[in-house]
Amino acid sequence: MSAPFVLAVPSKGRLQENTEAFFARAGLKLSKAGGARDYRGTIAGLDNVEVAYLSASEIASQLARGFAHLGVTGEDLVRENIADADKRVSLIEGLGFGYADVVVAVPQAWIDVRTMADLDDVTTGFREQHHMRMRVATKFVNLTRGFFQAHGITDYRIVESAGATEGAPAAGSAELIVDITTTGATLAANGLRVLDDGTILRSQANLVASKGADWSPQARETARVILDHIAARARANKYREVRTRFRQCDAALLGEAHSRYGVEAPFGGPTSSGMLTLHCPPGQLYALASFLREHGAETVSVVSLDYVFDRENPLFAKLEAFLGQ
Ligand SMILES: Nc1ncnc2c1ncn2[C@@H]1O[C@H](COP(=O)(O)OP(=O)(O)OP(=O)(O)O)[C@@H](O)[C@H]1O
Ligand SMILES: O=P(O)(O)OC[C@H]1O[C@H](OP(=O)(O)OP(=O)(O)O)[C@H](O)[C@@H]1O
Ligand SMILES: [Mg+2]
Numbered sequence: 001m002s003a004p005f006v007l008a009v010p011s012k013g014r015l016q017e018n019t020e021a022f023f024a025r026a027g028l029k030l031s032k033a034g035g036a037r038d039y040r041g042t043i044a045g046l047d048n049v050e051v052a053y054l055s056a057s058e059i060a061s062q063l064a065r066g067f068a069h070l071g072v073t074g075e076d077l078v079r080e081n082i083a084d085a086d087k088r089v090s091l092i093e094g095l096g097f098g099y100a101d102v103v104v105a106v107p108q109a110w111i112d113v114r115t116m117a118d119l120d121d122v123t124t125g126f127r128e129q130h131h132m133r134m135r136v137a138t139k140f141v142n143l144t145r146g147f148f149q150a151h152g153i154t155d156y157r158i159v160e161s162a163g164a165t166e167g168a169p170a171a172g173s174a175e176l177i178v179d180i181t182t183t184g185a186t187l188a189a190n191g192l193r194v195l196d197d198g199t200i201l202r203s204q205a206n207l208v209a210s211k212g213a214d215w216s217p218q219a220r221e222t223a224r225v226i227l228d229h230i231a232a233r234a235r236a237n238k239y240r241e242v243r244t245r246f247r248q249c250d251a252a253l254l255g256e257a258h259s260r261y262g263v264e265a266p267f268g269g270p271t272s273s274g275m276l277t278l279h280c281p282p283g284q285l286y287a288l289a290s291f292l293r294e295h296g297a298e299t300v301s302v303v304s305l306d307y308v309f310d311r312e313n314p315l316f317a318k319l320e321a322f323l324g325q
Contacts, residue, residue: 003214004050005222008062008071011039011053015205018097019072026233027307028226048222057081059208063089066212069219070226076102076180076203080140090322091206092315093230098205100180102140104147104198107169107176108191115196116151119176123155126175137161137168138178140200147178147200166190209319220323227315229307234315236305239264239279242288243303247274248296261288266308279308 009023009030010016023030023043030051032041041051052068059073060081072095078085106113113119123134134156138144141158148156159174166186168174178200181187187194207230213219242263249270257263261284270276280288280302289300 002048002216002218004048005046005219006050006052006068006070006213007043007226008052008054008059008068008073009041010056010059010072012055015056015072015074015098016053018095018205022072022095022097026229028229043226046222046225048218049226060089063208063210064212066210066214068210069213069215069223071208071210072205073208074098074100074203075206076100076140076143076201078206078208079201080143083142088211090209090211090318092209092227092318093207093234095205095207098203100182100203101194102143102178102180102200102203103187103194104136104144104200105166105177105179105181105187105192105194108193110193113195116153116198119195120151120153123153127155133157134176135159135174136176136178137165137174139163139165140178143200144178166192207315209322211323215323220320223319224313224316227319228309228313231313231315232307232309235308235310238281239305239308240282240285241303241305242278242280242285242292242300244276244278244292244297244300245270245274246276246292246296246298249274249276253295257288257291260291263288279305 009019020030029044030041031044032038039053041053043049043051054062056073057077059068059071060077062068063071064082075091078089078091082088104116106119113122126134136144136156137159139161141160144158159168161168165177165179167190168177169192170190177192180203181194251269254265254269257278262281263284264279266279267277285302292300
């Protein structure tokens with residue numbers, strides 16, 4: 001038997017739940033034979049796939065080393081943990097969950113410090129006054145270094161923080177922090193404020209491919225099947241299916257529906273009896289139904305789509321472009 005195809009997914013918390021739901025919606029059911037504490041799983045119907053349940057940061061490292069073919073993890077962890085990330089992994093698609101911003105936050109009491117340029121000024125003053133550099137508490141050491149360097153800030157020192165980073169300024173172990181925020185509640189509760197231009201990265205969970213994995217023809221075929229499921233579901237989510245039948249429908253009317261409402265006609269124009277199937281963005285359904293009735297339709301029905309399989313698979317095309325032929 002050939003080596004398994006490894007899909008790495010988060011082993012706990014919100015990311016795990018969201019990831020399992022995401023694959024399930026795409027028709028890929030992840031299951032663990034040994035229950036919740038089993039860190040190996042399978043995908044029903046895909047025999048050579050091994051699902052590896054790992055922490056989100058470990059997934060980034062495993063992808064960088066080529067120990068997993070595909071994985072789900074946050075872009076923040078990819079950028080923090082992988083040097084030269086764009087050469088070693090490819091972010092195939094943002095998954096629409098796990099949103100978090102990596103930000104520079106300072107005590108609210110620093111009323112004169114609004115921007116990174118202001119911060120640059122006070123770091124220099126702080127060093128002269130206190131004979132030590134300002135301390136930045138973070139677990140995002142690399143992202144912080146890169147961002148501070150891009151803003152020309154050099155008078156600071158990083159204090160590595162494993163958790164509860166937002167508490168560091170009040171505890172006196174740092175002057176400011178770099179950490180993730182989603183709702184802003186934790187920053188506010190700790191009397192901190194994000195600098196106006198202090199957002200380092202807007203992160204979300206991504207489907208990530210590894211360059212260094214063993215991309216045998218069989219592994220590529222497995223990736224194609226997985227990405228085909230995901231692309232079909234993504235395409236289905238973007239549209240509702242609209243059906244109607246009326247004689248006055250012609251190419252000019254379809255052209256107008258396309259430019260006004262973003263409507264696609266996946267099976268071409270109306271049939272000889274005037275039957276028409278359209279795909280319409282959800283937000284435009286009422287406007288489209290009104291438009292069709294104004295032009296002669298008696299009835300317009302709308303249904304949700306589960307999957308739309310296209311010949312083209314943009315996700316697999318992106319993977320192939322990244323891996324090279
Ligand atoms: N409110 C949030 N808190 C923590 N992580 C979040 C939040 N929202 C989104 N995320 C994302 O989830 C990922 C972190 O997941 P998780 O905490 O499981 O990671 P980890 O690196 O394994 O951390 P841990 O040390 O807690 O095990 C990151 O990509 C992060 O951006
Ligand atoms: O902006 P907010 O919505 O307040 O979210 C941000 C906070 O949430 C996370 O911690 P979490 O409580 O998940 O604990 P963790 O340290 O175990 O990740 C994260 O580390 C931040 O501290
Ligand atoms: Mg965490």
